[in-house]
């Protein structure tokens with residue numbers, strides 16, 4: 450029978466109980482399924498020392514051998530997919546089919562990074578006779594990483610995959626609300642033969658851990674995925690110690706629907722994507738700007754699809770959208786809908802909490818949402834779609850770029866001219882045309898403006914985990 454794992458810390462290649470900390474809830478019924486093993490100061494000191502020792506071994510391990518261990522761990526995770534997906538659904542609430550896809554996606558990140566680790570090529574710079582200039586990429590050192598709760602397995606996979614493939618060791622503080630995804634990763638690496646100390650997993654009070662870890666001497670990179678507010682705080686802290694950061698922060702993705710596409714087909718595709726993971730995705734399509742001739746048909750089809758989505762417990766195979774991951778998201782949805790409604794938005798679907806046990810909120814569609822509604826400016830991070838009409842492409846671009854975010858954006862058009870113009874002028878790190886997939890393992894992912902800096906995945910992904918060293922060698 451599948452079981453939620455016994456939650457422990459993983460430090461220096463061993464499992465530790467830690468101090469029993471905050472409870473872990475099942476968001477489908479608010480029952481307690483575990484307790485966080487909180488790391489003490491001495492656990493963190495041990496993790497730092499272990500990571501420094503692990504770095505010495507791992508940075509001298511050949512990229513081929515590193516790749517072999519990473520691939521072996523990914524293969525174990527693929528074998529354990531049912532167990533891992535079960536744990537993710539239990540702690541996060543997402544439908545089990547989406548949890549399985551998340552495990553596969555996480556494995557794809559690992560497998561891609563494993564290969565990229567073998568391709569961190571340097572170069573030889575042409576020089577006068579008798580001297581050689583050689584540029585090499587070396588592991589940056591020990592990484593302090595912080596991953597969020599919306600994808601309990603694939604978010605940690607991004608950070609661990611990048612660090613390990615580049616030859617770094619890592620201390621990961623995974624999300625306290627969804628600890629099992631990261632724990633299963635650590636378990637797979639342990640079983641795959643990763644040397645002790647290369648990967649360390651801790652939990653606790655997030656601010657206490659980041660404030661303690663970031664200034665420590667062995668830490669050479671701070672990698673974070675989460676809200677812009679916290680990302681700025683960690684960036685400031687890292688800056689005080691002149692340490693680089695890799696920040697993947699919030700978004701508020703616009704979708705521009707041009708008047709040359711099928712509005713019903715586009716609306717249905719958009720609604721399915723919007724409510725994936727209950728909208729708790731940094732690239733979730735949220736602000737829909739639809740050219741006037743298609744507006745009403747698009748909004749109607751979107752709302753019909755939203756109303757048809759089966760909301761329920763994630764472990765039920767028929768469920769298409771589970772509960773939100775925590776009570777904070779329900780409160781945020783209620784506040785954003787009430788505010789938009791008071792300012793004149795039309796509620797075309799949903800708009801309210803479902804039931805009184807578990808964090809269920811109806812797939813919600815608002816139309817004619819004024820620019821001053823909070824939902825138009827604050828990332829909803831929930832099952833909320835905002836649909837507004839626009840006249841011209843210029844209007845759509847101006848509205849898309851109006852926020853300080855710039856993570857993902859989407860457009861639907863059959864015109865190469867429109868597509869080219871939009872891809873050029875919309876200010877984001879990831880722009881998708883006629884698809885709502887923002888990134889895959891082999892493409893670089895990250896934001897501009899307040900959505901962060903640095904890229905994960907793609908050929909660029911490992912660059913943050915390495916330093917460039919130039920070696921000048923006079924031949925004697």
Ligand code: NAD
Pocket residue numbers: 595596597598599624625655656657659660674675676677678679682683697698699700730731777828829830
């Ligand atoms: P939050 O800002 O309190 O926390 C976000 C994440 O950061 C959590 O995993 C948390 O454990 C961690 N965190 C918080 N303070 C920290 C600190 N001082 N040091 C280290 N880690 C810290 O917000 P929340 O209520 O958990 O989530 C809501 C918002 O977070 C959303 O509106 C969304 O904007 C953002 N978010 C973004 C992503 C993403 O993929 N970019 C993922 C999850 C949450």
